[in-house]
Amino acid sequence: xxxxxxxxxxxxxxxxxxxxxxxxxxxxxxxxxxxxxxxxxxxxxxxxxxxxxxxxxxxxxxxxxxxxxxxxxxxxxxxxxxxxxxxxxxxxxxxxxxxxxxxxxxxxxxxxxxxxxxxxxxxxxxxxxxxxxxxxxxxxxxxxxxxxxxxxxxxxxxxxxxxxxxxxxxxxxxxxxxxxxxxxxxxxxxxxxxxxxxxxxxxxxxxxxxxxxxxxx
Ligand code: CDP
Numbered sequence: 232x233x234x235x236x237x238x239x240x241x242x243x244x245x246x247x248x249x250x251x252x253x254x255x256x257x258x259x260x261x262x263x264x265x266x267x268x269x270x271x272x273x274x275x276x277x278x279x280x281x282x283x284x285x286x287x288x289x290x291x292x293x294x295x296x297x298x299x300x301x302x303x304x305x306x307x308x309x310x311x312x313x314x315x316x317x318x319x320x321x322x323x324x325x326x327x328x329x330x331x332x333x334x335x336x337x338x339x340x341x342x343x344x345x346x347x348x349x350x351x352x353x354x355x356x357x358x359x360x361x362x363x364x365x366x367x368x369x370x371x372x373x374x375x376x377x378x379x380x381x382x383x384x385x386x387x388x389x390x391x392x393x394x395x396x397x398x399x400x401x402x403x404x405x406x407x408x409x410x411x412x413x414x415x416x417x418x419x420x421x422x423x424x425x426x427x428x429x430x431x432x433x434x435x436x437x438x439x440x441x442x443x444x445x446x447x448x
Contacts, residue, residue, distance in 0.1 A: 236342035239351035242364035245371040252346035266347035274315035287322035294328040323407040351413035361416035
């Protein structure tokens, strides 16, 4: 892609795609975009404005006014915002409004590692390397539970598991840009892999596809 490299990292909730994408970016010198933060920021704007999350046009207006500084808002990682993000993200209007933002980011040299749900299928179908990161649902819920507890939130494992399963379902069943593995994506199952092992596995594939010089030692 014109000397610019794009690596797509997609997968369900708490599969470890963010951690993997950050490590890949650090080791390749590419920039990193967590596209989930874009949807979370739009969800926060919708909540703040008191808009109806079921109203695609109202949500689109918030998406169109999104500025980079909104991605730094406090509280975007909260469970409530994650849940709202998956409702807001189901609207075709919202997704269309946000695709340009993601493409501009990815096409800015030297390129980027972008993690999300539809990066390898819709946003960058011609990405240089695509990963689909997944793990057993209970392993993912346990991770997200630990994360919330470490952030000082009082979280019940059963609630976390239920919220995560509902969000998986909404993300996979939505009509527009649902979560699915791109045909040419490499699957990394992190159920029994820690972050370092997952990163090494992915880096081996990047070296193989893009040449050893693509990975900084
Ligand atoms: O980190 P986690 O896996 O919990 O979620 P996230 O990546 O922050 O994304 C939050 C929500 O935004 C997801 O549940 C999706 O509904 C939506 N999303 C999306 O639709 N497309 C993306 N490229 C990224 C996130």
